[in-house]
Amino acid sequence: MVYLVGAGPGDIELFTLKAVKVLQEADVVLYDALVNPEFTKFCKKECLKINVGKRKGKHLKNQEEINDLLVKYAKEKNIVVRLKGGTPFVFGRGYEEVKALKKIGVTPIIISGVSSTTSVPESFMIPSIDRSFSDSYRTITGHDIELFNEIVTNYHKRENLIIMMGAHKAKEIVNSLLKKGFPKTTPIAYLSKGTTKDQKCLIFTLEEVFKKDEDFFEELKSLTPIITFVGETIKAFEE
CATH class of the missing domain: 3.40.1010.10 (Tetrapyrrole methylase, N-terminal domain)
Incomplete structure (x- = not known):
């Protein structure tokens, strides 16, 4: 067997x-x-x-x-x-x-x-679905930015994006989302090593990440595995 x-x-x-x-x-x-x-x-x-x-x-x-x-x-x-x-x-x-x-x-x-796609956000008290903020979520690979651009075509306020394997393309992903009309104030969270003793959560807006220098993106790479969560339900974590 x-x-x-x-x-x-x-x-x-x-x-x-x-x-x-x-x-x-x-x-x-x-x-x-x-x-x-x-x-x-x-x-x-x-x-x-x-x-x-x-x-x-x-x-x-x-x-x-x-x-x-x-x-x-x-x-x-x-x-x-x-x-x-x-x-x-x-x-x-x-x-x-x-x-x-x-x-x-x-x-x-x-x-x-x-599945880490839902359990890791949950470990940081970030729900994939919450009726106050969202009705759906999509799980997407982030290692191929061209494929990412094909899949994510526009902004849906009540849909969350759960991006796997995106740490090495973090800068390109944020640039892409802003170009596709995502508001600068859209919350984005980098969820590192979720459910383990070394787990770490970094929360920003798209605009804040857009303004980060290269040292920030190099640090993100060192924190892999990372799940990138984009969406309004991150605000549930802050309440």
Whole structure:
């Protein structure tokens, strides 16, 4: 059996009971860079644990190599766990791994995790939806600014943007939002390492970030992983 398992946003206590049970039985675990390393306490002593983490500019394994490892161990081991940050199919390239396994006749079992897209803002008391401020939210990747520009076309006062992997494009993202008509007073929060003991929240307006110097943006990069939250419900945090 092969399992694609969500490890949640960082806090080890946000692992699901189902995830813990599968880890206790696993013969091999291939885990991501953002997975809390304490997961090993759930594993049996003889379990093989392989770090296949990918971070900006630092890939221990590329995606094709990860797929190959999954196929290899699916043939060799009884229980294989692919442990992914958050939940497998939200910016986790999980379905690429599913397709690689299906080519050899293996259909993995998916165990959803607590998604960082909502749990991290919640850890800072920022709701994704709040009837006083918003009716909807969108989760968007921020690492490709051209794609971001295609997706975010205009301003909706009662819609929040939850931008993943945007720390290295923070300046370009703010410039883009202002050009698309977002008011200068729109709140923006940078949520670093949410749900962990090192979590940090930085709140500004778009205009304030626009005026920041390069040192600020370099500091943001050092705080990754960061979720960028744009929207009026940030004001709920301030009340």
